[in-house]
Amino acid sequence: MTMATAATTDFMLPQPYLVQQVVKETADTFTLTLEPSDGTGRNRFQPGQFSMLWVFGVGELPISISGNPADRAQLVYTVRSVGKATHALVSREVGETVGVRGPFGTGWPVEKAEGRDVLVIAGGIGLAPLRPVIYEVLHNREKYGRLVILYGARSPRDLLYRKELTAWARQPETQVLVTVDYGGLSWRGHVGVVTTLFKNARLQPARTLAFACGPEIMMRFVARDLENQGFAPENIYLSMERNMKCAVGFCGHCQYGPHFICKDGPIFPYDRMRPLLEKYEL
Numbered sequence: 126m127t128m129a130t131a132a133t134t135d136f137m138l139p140q141p142y143l144v145q146q147v148v149k150e151t152a153d154t155f156t157l158t159l160e161p162s163d164g165t166g167r168n169r170f171q172p173g174q175f176s177m178l179w180v181f182g183v184g185e186l187p188i189s190i191s192g193n194p195a196d197r198a199q200l201v202y203t204v205r206s207v208g209k210a211t212h213a214l215v216s217r218e219v220g221e222t223v224g225v226r227g228p229f230g231t232g233w234p235v236e237k238a239e240g241r242d243v244l245v246i247a248g249g250i251g252l253a254p255l256r257p258v259i260y261e262v263l264h265n266r267e268k269y270g271r272l273v274i275l276y277g278a279r280s281p282r283d284l285l286y287r288k289e290l291t292a293w294a295r296q297p298e299t300q301v302l303v304t305v306d307y308g309g310l311s312w313r314g315h316v317g318v319v320t321t322l323f324k325n326a327r328l329q330p331a332r333t334l335a336f337a338c339g340p341e342i343m344m345r346f347v348a349r350d351l352e353n354q355g356f357a358p359e360n361i362y363l364s365m366e367r368n369m370k371c372a373v374g375f376c377g378h379c380q381y382g383p384h385f386i387c388k389d390g391p392i393f394p395y396d397r398m399r400p401l402l403e404k405y406e407l
């Protein structure tokens with residue numbers, strides 16, 4: 126076996142992890158905490174990276190790491206059950222095994238954000254890959270300026286991490302604004318798409334890095350509105366999603382224009398994504 130083959134086999138081989146905890150976030154979304162089955166705390170990831178999670182006998186799928194990058198003992202994932210593999214994943218019980226490959230992909234450029242304000246814009250499950258950025262900023266408060274979190278969900282019942290949203294809003298130099306598409310009778314908060322929060326956000330575009338993740342249509346409007354407010358395209362970062370299989374740029378499943386989302390992304394600066402986002406259905 127050549128060295129190249131040995132290395133290839135390594136990152137294609139799922140490592141066994143045990144489910145430590147499953148927390149129900151909403152009716153269809155669960156947060157799973159996994160630990161290596163051999164007990165070694167060897168996890169290291171950049172905020173925004175993803176793993177390939179293997180449910181034996183069902184399939185393998187990309188899921189962003191949603192936990193704290195400072196916690197090396199565990200890997201945390203927030204999964205919305207939309208089909209066969211995600212349903213099998215959220216149905217795992219404590220003590221059961223899940224295969225993990227990775228972490229893969231590019232992270233949010235948190236080093237570039239040092240000394241600047243950080244704007245996090247999330248739609249629905251898109252808050253999951255952004256939560257590690259929020260942990261990073263709040264745990265290293267002196268390195269960053271203001272933190273502004275704008276979060277939109279379909280309805281109050283679909284809001285993720287409710288207790289944390291409240292706790293984050295109480296942190297110094299932090300603004301958290303939440304909106305829903307449909308509020309219902311008991312909702313006293315904001316109603317409207319996430320871009321309607323911009324008018325209440327205290328932003329200084331020239332000294333801010335913006336990180337956005339959500340449905341592609343949301344990111345198109347978010348990026349356009351940020352540019353109109355004076356954000357330079359290279360200071361806006363988007364997390365892109367495509368179906369993927371190998372996660373290392375071999376299979377081509379996740380090709381998006383000239384890019385492979387798995388290895389060139391999933392996080393891209395808007396100036397590289399704009400020509401592609403302007404072509405619908407690509």
Ligand SMILES: Cc1cc2nc3c(=O)[nH]c(=O)nc-3n(C[C@H](O)[C@H](O)[C@H](O)COP(=O)(O)OP(=O)(O)OC[C@H]3O[C@@H](n4cnc5c(N)ncnc54)[C@H](O)[C@@H]3O)c2cc1C
Nearest residue numbers: 186187188189203204205207208209210211366367368391
């Ligand atoms: C880099 C990356 C990070 C991701 N992070 C998360 C995460 O943190 N949490 C989470 O819940 N999901 C995440 N996803 C999406 C997740 O991988 C898909 O929902 C999953 O693969 C669907 O598999 P399934 O067998 O359950 O559903 P399927 O039966 O395959 O599909 C069910 C529905 O979901 C759609 N779908 C399938 N795969 C994808 C995909 N990759 N992207 C968008 N739509 C898809 C299908 O078109 C169909 O409408 C991520 C995807 C990528 C590429």
